[in-house]
Amino acid sequence: MKAVRSYPRPEPKRVGNGLIITSMVLSLCILSLIRTRYISSPFGKSQDLSDRSRRLVSRGEEDEGNRVLLEELREAKRPICVETSRRSDVCEASGDVRVHGSSQTVFVDRDLTSQEWKIKPYARKHDKGALANVKEWTIKAVPDKAPQCTDNHSVPAVVFSVGGYTGNLFHDFTDVLVPLFLTTRHFRGEVQFVVTDAKAWWLIKFSQVLRQLSNYEIIDADADGDAVRCFPRVVAGLTFHKELGIDPAKSPNGYAMADFKEMLREAYGLERAAAEPAGDKWDVRRKPRLLIISRKGSRVFLNERGMSDMAMSLGFDVRVADPDVTTDIGKFARLVNSADVLIGVHGSGLTNVVFLPRGAVFIQVVPMGNLGWLARDTFENPSPEMELKYSAYRIQADESTLSDQYPKDHPVFTDPQSIHKKGWGELSRIYLNNQNLKPHLGRLRLALLEALKLLPHSHTMAQ
Numbered sequence: 001m002k003a004v005r006s007y008p009r010p011e012p013k014r015v016g017n018g019l020i021i022t023s024m025v026l027s028l029c030i031l032s033l034i035r036t037r038y039i040s041s042p043f044g045k046s047q048d049l050s051d052r053s054r055r056l057v058s059r060g061e062e063d064e065g066n067r068v069l070l071e072e073l074r075e076a077k078r079p080i081c082v083e084t085s086r087r088s089d090v091c092e093a094s095g096d097v098r099v100h101g102s103s104q105t106v107f108v109d110r111d112l113t114s115q116e117w118k119i120k121p122y123a124r125k126h127d128k129g130a131l132a133n134v135k136e137w138t139i140k141a142v143p144d145k146a147p148q149c150t151d152n153h154s155v156p157a158v159v160f161s162v163g164g165y166t167g168n169l170f171h172d173f174t175d176v177l178v179p180l181f182l183t184t185r186h187f188r189g190e191v192q193f194v195v196t197d198a199k200a201w202w203l204i205k206f207s208q209v210l211r212q213l214s215n216y217e218i219i220d221a222d223a224d225g226d227a228v229r230c231f232p233r234v235v236a237g238l239t240f241h242k243e244l245g246i247d248p249a250k251s252p253n254g255y256a257m258a259d260f261k262e263m264l265r266e267a268y269g270l271e272r273a274a275a276e277p278a279g280d281k282w283d284v285r286r287k288p289r290l291l292i293i294s295r296k297g298s299r300v301f302l303n304e305r306g307m308s309d310m311a312m313s314l315g316f317d318v319r320v321a322d323p324d325v326t327t328d329i330g331k332f333a334r335l336v337n338s339a340d341v342l343i344g345v346h347g348s349g350l351t352n353v354v355f356l357p358r359g360a361v362f363i364q365v366v367p368m369g370n371l372g373w374l375a376r377d378t379f380e381n382p383s384p385e386m387e388l389k390y391s392a393y394r395i396q397a398d399e400s401t402l403s404d405q406y407p408k409d410h411p412v413f414t415d416p417q418s419i420h421k422k423g424w425g426e427l428s429r430i431y432l433n434n435q436n437l438k439p440h441l442g443r444l445r446l447a448l449l450e451a452l453k454l455l456p457h458s459h460t461m462a463q
């Protein structure tokens, strides 16, 4: 399986930041107004006015009564879809909800809305490349002749897409699995997943995680034929907070990334919650374990053997593994969970840090090319919430094969911004797809000694 792209594109936020922030703040204000108004006292107000209109009707003032009732119904309507972040919309409705998956249609109670709502239920709202592989769903009032329920469900449905950039581990987690956890964990499994753009291998690959979140067989909407499924409630689209992250202040039950990691430990039977040696009795002499994340094709460590020999001389138990050659994610998760220190070049394989135990050290090797922002947005910023000690190893010109391809005074070295300006295609062609790395063992040795100091426990080291 070859991923089409390994990195999130620099997002439009880089252009016209001010405008986007202003409109975000505006829409947030409007949202919170709507929320305080309707969510804090659901139905209360409409009840009053129904009574009022009934009184009017009973006094013979039928027209006035109907007018008041209609006005109230219109007022009680709150938006079906709201923006949870600039990355994602989420639509929600309760009552008599009917889902016709094969036409991507959700019918809701007529009192709830008179308009049609459209949503692509994948958390990269402004990313045309991702959304090209995501079907659009329609949410609308049930027609006069309501489609008959072929299946009655007693739990809420959550509709989401596994199209987009899935198949790339970073996107599997940041676009789908973390948002899915955030949106559904509080149902404690009593939720029906309705998946669109499903790929069987993806559902199998992450079946252990999906089973932690839902007690029911997943419904593949695209293959659901004539079925009309009736639910007491539907949520379409997943809440998104931030890249590989959760904001506990905004999540149900205050869930945080630590809870997400805990769920992963359960899903894959990962033994180590923390990087301290478990069971001091027999583990006192356990060597600290270093896992080197290996890559083939691009951003390759050219001196992997030298790197591991040096690390062994420092007293590390060293493993080298390439996540792309295994389809058994659980097996890889257990290997990662056994590590105290993980080092790897920036790329989707580093997403495996979600399986590291608390307090482990994560060294991201950042290739040449002023890629600090990319390293930060993808893996550095999420690290503290994952309870990892993060450090960056920035590749120097003489550690990069770019030095064999370009003269020292080439803009590739002297002015990386000029390459960035040409767009993502050029940036990734030069710095991501055409660069291999050979870290200086002396420099790397210092980085590993530093990592040992960051570990929560002190080991008896050779030196």
Ligand SMILES: *[C@@H]1O[C@H](CO)[C@@H](O)[C@H](O)[C@H]1NC(C)=O
Residues within 6 Å of the ligand: 149, 150, 151, 152
């Ligand atoms: C679903 O529930 C409705 C309302 O209770 C009922 O009329 C209908 O027969 C049920 N359909 C199925 C397929 O069980």
